[in-house]
Amino acid sequence: MSAFEEDTAQDDVPGRMIVALFFLVFGSAGLALMPYQTGTSPGDEGWFTQPWLMPLLTLSLLTAVSLIYTVRLWRNRENSNAALAGGALAGELWMWLRSAEFFLWYVAYIVALGVVGYGFSTFVFIAGLGFRIGLRQPKWLLAALAATLGMTLLFRLGLEIWVPPADLYNILPKSVGVFLQRYF
Amino acid sequence: MDAILAGLNQLGQLNVLIALFAGAISGVIIGAIPGLGPAVAIAVLLPATYTMEPLTALTLLLGIYSGAWYGGAIPAILINTPGTPVNVLTTYDGYPMTLAGQARRALSLAYSASFVGGIVSVVVLIAMAQPLADIASNFGSAEFAMAALMAMVLVVVAHRGRVVTAAITLAFGLFLATVGLETAFNTQRFTFGQVWLQGGVPLIPVVLGLFAMSQAFVLLLGEDESGEPPRLTGRFFQGLAEIFRYPKTLFASSGFGVFMGILPGVGEFLAQFFSYTLAQKTSKTPEQFGKGAPEGLIASEAANNAVPAAALVPLLALGIPGEALTAMMLSVFMVHNVIPGPELFATRPEFISGLYLSLLAMNVVILIFLLFATRMIVALSRINTRFIGVVILALTLVGTYTANYNITDPLMALVFGLIGFILKRHNIPIVPIVLGVVLGPIFEARLRQALGTAGGDMAIFVERPYSAGLVAIMAVAVIAIALNNRRRRQRERIAAGRG
Numbered sequence: 001m002s003a004f005e006e007d008t009a010q011d012d013v014p015g016r017m018i019v020a021l022f023f024l025v026f027g028s029a030g031l032a033l034m035p036y037q038t039g040t041s042p043g044d045e046g047w048f049t050q051p052w053l054m055p056l057l058t059l060s061l062l063t064a065v066s067l068i069y070t071v072r073l074w075r076n077r078e079n080s081n082a083a084l085a086g087g088a089l090a091g092e093l094w095m096w097l098r099s100a101e102f103f104l105w106y107v108a109y110i111v112a113l114g115v116v117g118y119g120f121s122t123f124v125f126i127a128g129l130g131f132r133i134g135l136r137q138p139k140w141l142l143a144a145l146a147a148t149l150g151m152t153l154l155f156r157l158g159l160e161i162w163v164p165p166a167d168l169y170n171i172l173p174k175s176v177g178v179f180l181q182r183y184f
Numbered sequence: 185m186d187a188i189l190a191g192l193n194q195l196g197q198l199n200v201l202i203a204l205f206a207g208a209i210s211g212v213i214i215g216a217i218p219g220l221g222p223a224v225a226i227a228v229l230l231p232a233t234y235t236m237e238p239l240t241a242l243t244l245l246l247g248i249y250s251g252a253w254y255g256g257a258i259p260a261i262l263i264n265t266p267g268t269p270v271n272v273l274t275t276y277d278g279y280p281m282t283l284a285g286q287a288r289r290a291l292s293l294a295y296s297a298s299f300v301g302g303i304v305s306v307v308v309l310i311a312m313a314q315p316l317a318d319i320a321s322n323f324g325s326a327e328f329a330m331a332a333l334m335a336m337v338l339v340v341v342a343h344r345g346r347v348v349t350a351a352i353t354l355a356f357g358l359f360l361a362t363v364g365l366e367t368a369f370n371t372q373r374f375t376f377g378q379v380w381l382q383g384g385v386p387l388i389p390v391v392l393g394l395f396a397m398s399q400a401f402v403l404l405l406g407e408d409e410s411g412e413p414p415r416l417t418g419r420f421f422q423g424l425a426e427i428f429r430y431p432k433t434l435f436a437s438s439g440f441g442v443f444m445g446i447l448p449g450v451g452e453f454l455a456q457f458f459s460y461t462l463a464q465k466t467s468k469t470p471e472q473f474g475k476g477a478p479e480g481l482i483a484s485e486a487a488n489n490a491v492p493a494a495a496l497v498p499l500l501a502l503g504i505p506g507e508a509l510t511a512m513m514l515s516v517f518m519v520h521n522v523i524p525g526p527e528l529f530a531t532r533p534e535f536i537s538g539l540y541l542s543l544l545a546m547n548v549v550i551l552i553f554l555l556f557a558t559r560m561i562v563a564l565s566r567i568n569t570r571f572i573g574v575v576i577l578a579l580t581l582v583g584t585y586t587a588n589y590n591i592t593d594p595l596m597a598l599v600f601g602l603i604g605f606i607l608k609r610h611n612i613p614i615v616p617i618v619l620g621v622v623l624g625p626i627f628e629a630r631l632r633q634a635l636g637t638a639g640g641d642m643a644i645f646v647e648r649p650y651s652a653g654l655v656a657i658m659a660v661a662v663i664a665i666a667l668n669n670r671r672r673r674q675r676e677r678i679a680a681g682r683g
Contacts, residue, residue, distance in 0.1 A: 016610050023352050030359065030374070039371035048635035051371035054362045054628045058620075062355035069348045092609075099401040099605050103598050106577065110585055110594055122578055129574045133404055140571065147575050155582050159232045163586060 013073055014089040020070040027063030030055070105129050117166035118156060119184035123148040156183055191537025194239055195545065203240045204542055207247020208549040214248060215255025215267045216561045219403050219569045222252035222268065223395040224576055226512050231388050231583040238520045239535055242513060243542045246492065249509055250302060250543075251550050253452070253488045257294040258558065259565040261481075262287060262416075267565075270452035273460050273484035280476035287416050289426075293478055294485045295554050296424045297434060301486035302547040304438040305445065305493035309500075310540050312446075314529055316501035319650070321526035323502075325633035326644050330654035331504050332627040335448035337658045339506075339619050341665050342447070342454065349612040357620020360385045361628075368632070380592045387515050389584055389593050390621055393600025394614045395508070396580045401605040403573030416559065430479050433463045437483040441490025448498060448506030452491045459487035493543050500524050500536070504623070508615045511622040 030037075038052040047053065105125070112121035127144035135143075155161040169177035194200060214225045225248050233241035256267030261278030274294060281290035323331070336354055343350035363374045364384030375381040427434050437459035444455035463483035464473045473480045498504045503525040505511040517524050522532070529536055554561075584594035604614050638644035646652045 015606075016612075019606060019610055019612060020352075023356065027355075027359075033374070037372075037374045037376065039369065039373075041369045041371075046635065046640045048632055048640055049368065051366040051369055051373060054624070055359065055373055058355050058359040058362060058624070062352065062359060065348060065351045065355060069352060072348070095405060095609070096602070096606055098405055099602055102401060102404060102577065103602065106581075106594065106598055109578070109581060110591065113581070113585070122581075126574050126578050129404075129577070130571060133570055133574070135568065135571055135574075143571060147578070151575075151579065151582075155232070159235075161232065161582055161586050164589060 013076060015092040017073050020066055020073055023062060024066035024070055027059050027066055030059040031063060114164050115166060116168045117180060117184050118163045119148060119152045122151060152184060187533045187537045190534035191541045194534055194538030195541045199240045200243055203244040204247060204545060205549060207244040208251045208546050209553055211248035211251020212255035212550055212553060213561060213564060215252030216258045216564050217567055217572060218259050218265045218267050219572050222248050223508060224399050226509055227391040227395040228579045228583055230512055231587045233516055234519045238516060238522050239538050241516045242539060245513055246543060247546050250492045250546055254298045254550050254554060257485055258561055261290045261294060262562060263565055270456060270488050273456045274481060276474045277477045277480035284476055290481060291558060292424050293427060293481050295551060296427045297482040297485040298489040299547055299551045300434055301438045301441050301489035305442050305490040306543045308442045309493045309496055313497050313500045316497060317526045317529045320502050323650060325630045326648050326651040329627055329630035329634050330645055330651045331502050332623045332630065334654050334658050335504050335506055336623055338448045338661055339616055341661045343613050346613055350616050353613055354616035354620045357617035358624040361621045361624025387621060388587050389597035390600050391512055391618055392580050392583050393597040394604035394617060396576055397597060397601025398604025398608055400573045400576040401601060402608060403569050408568045408570050426478065427482055430482055432466065433479045433482050434486055436462060437486035438490045441487035442494040445491035445494025446497045452488045455487040455491055456484045459483040508618045511618050514622060
C-alpha cells in the first residue's frame with residue numbers, strides 16, 4: 001500500500017466516484033462563478049490584496065486534486081464495475097437517502113421547540129426517532145425520559161441556555177408557564 | 185514562583201475546579217462509550233463554553249479531550265471494541281489479557297501508562313511552549329503565513345494512504361473560509377446575495393455537522409454494537425507499578441506521543457502505531473505482541489495520552505492549531521479576544537500557569553476516578569449505540585440553534601452532517617475541512633501582510649531565516665513522502681514480477 005494508492009484501492013469505488021465528481025463539479029462551478037461572486041480591489045495595492053485571490057487558489061486546488069482523484073478512480077474502474085454489477089451503487093445511494101430522513105426529523109424538532117418547549121420536544125424527538133429506528137420496548141421510553149431530564153438539567157439549569165418562548169406555555173396558567181419557560 | 189502562585193490562584197477558582205472535575209470525569213465516560221468520542225462531545229459543548237471564562241472553558245474541553253483517551257481503553261480491553269478510534273491498538277494486547285483472566289491487570293496497566301504519558305506531555309508543554317513562544321516573538325507575517333501553510337501541508341501528508349482525499353477536503357475547508365464579507369475591501373465572496381452568508385460559514389455548524397451529526401447518522405444507520413461487559417477478574421493494582429518494569433517502552437512511547445502531538449495533523453494514530461512497532465522491535469518477547477503483551481498495551485496507551493497536552497504547544501506558542509480538537513479550542517480563545525501566541529505568555533502568565541496546573545491536576549483526577557469508578561464505567565459499554573445516535577442528534581440542537589436562534593445554522597449543520605456521513609462512509613478524512621476553515625483566514629491575512637511588506641515579492645518567504653526554515657520543513661515532508669511512494673512502487677513492481 002502506498003500513500004496514494006489506498007485512495008483508490010477500496011471496493012467502494014462507485015460511492016467514491018460520486019464524491020470525487022461532486023468536489024470536481026463544486027470546484028469547477030466555483031471557478032466559473034468567480035467573476036460574479038468575488039470582486040477586485042478599487043486601488044492598485046497589488047495582486048496579493050485582491051479579494052479573488054484566496055477563492056482562486058482554493059478552488060483551483062480543489063478542482064485540480066479532485067480531477068486527479070477522479071482519473072485515478074476511473075483507472076481503477078474494474079472494482080467499480082464489479083461493485084456496480086452487485087448493486088453497490090444503488091445500496092450506497094439508498095444509504096445516503098436514509099440519512100436524509102434524519103434531516104426531516106431534525107427540522108421537525110426545531111419547529112416543535114417553539115411550539116411545545118425544549119423539554120417536551122426533546123422527549124418526543126428522542127422517543128419518536130428511537131421508535132422509528134426500532135427501539136420500541138417500554139424501556140426505551142424510560143431511557144428517552146432519562147436522557148431528556150439529563151439534557152434539560154445540563155443545558156437549562158446548569159448552563160442556563162435560553163430557548164425561545166413556547167406557544168404551549170402561553171395557554172397554561174401564568175405561574176406554570178413561567179416556571180416551564182424557565183426550566184424546561 | 186509568582187507565576188505558579190498566580191496559576192494556583194486561577195486553578196483554585198470554583199468554576200475552574202468544577203470544569204476540571206466535570207471535564208475529566210465526563211471525558212472518561214464519553215471515551216468509554218463506543219461511538220461517542222471526544223470530538224462529538226467537544227463539538228456539542230463548544231457553543232456553551234463561549235459564555236465561560238477562557239480558562240474554565242479550556243479546562244472543561246481539555247478534560248474531555250484527555251479523559252476520553254483514558255476511558256477509551258476500557259471497552260478496548262474488556263470487549264475488544266475501542267471506545268475511541270485511537271484505542272484500536274489497545275485491543276491487540278488488552279483483550280487477550282481479559283480472555284486470560286487478567287482484565288484488572290490490563291486496565292491498571294493502561295491507566296498508569298496513560299497517566300505517565302499524560303504527565304510527560306504536560307512537562308514537555310511547560311518546558312517547550314515558552315521557548316517556542318520566545319522564538320515566535322521574532323516571527324513576522326511571513327513566518328506566521330508559512331507556519332499556517334506548514335500545518336496544512338503536514339495535515340495532508342500525515343493522512344498516510346489518504347493524501348489525495350485529505351488535500352481535497354482541506355481545499356474544500358479553505359474555500360469555505362473565504363465565503364462571506366471580505367473585510368479589507370468589503371467585497372462579498374460567494375454569498376449569492378444572501379444576508380446569512382455575509383458573516384461567512386460559522387465554525388460551530390461545521391464542527392457540529394461534521395463530527396456530531398455525521399457520527400449520529402453513522403450510529404443510527406448501523407447495527408447496535410454494544411456488548412456484554414465481562415466480569416472484572418485479576419488483581420486491580422497489580423499493573424500500576426508494573427509499567428516501570430518496562431521503562432524503555434514507557435518513556436519512548438510517551439516521547440513519540442509528545443513528538444507526534446506537536447507536529448500538526450499527525451496526532452494519536454501515528455504516535456501509537458510507531459510506538460507499538462518500536463516496542464515490538466525492541467522487546468525481548470516480540471512474539472507475545474498481539475497475544476497479551478504488557479509492553480504493547482503500555483506503548484499504545486502512553487503514546488495516545490501524551491498527545492493532548494503536546495498538541496497545545498503549537499496552539500499556545502504560535503496560535504496555530506494542528507488538529508481538529510485544538511482548532512475548536514482556538515475558537516474559544518478568539519471568542520474571548522485572547523490571542524494565543526508570544527504575547528499571551530507576556531501578558532497573561534497567570535492564565536498560562538493556570539492552564540498548566542489544570543492539565544497536571546486533570547491527569548491526577550482522571551486516574552483517581554478510574555481507580556474507584558471502573559466498575560460503574562464498564563456498565564456504560566452496554567448502552568445501545570443506536571440510542572446514543574439519537575441522543576447525539578438531540579444534543580446538537582442546543583449548539584446549532586441556540587447560538588443565533590435562526591434556522592440557517594441548524595440547516596447548515598445538517599448539510600455538513602450529511603457531507604461528513606458520506607465522507608466517513610468512504611474513509612475520506614474530515615479533519616482537514618475544519619483545519620481549512622480555521623487556518624484559511626489566518627493564512628490569508630498573514631500572506632497579505634507579508635507580501636504587502638515585501639511589495640509583492642514572494643522571495644520574502646525564503647529570505648527570512650525562520651520562514652525559510654518552515655519552507656524547508658514543508659519541502660522535506662513532501663519529498664520524503666514522494667520518495668517513500670517511489671520505493672514502495674518499486675518494491676511492489678519487483679514483487680509483482682516475481683509473482
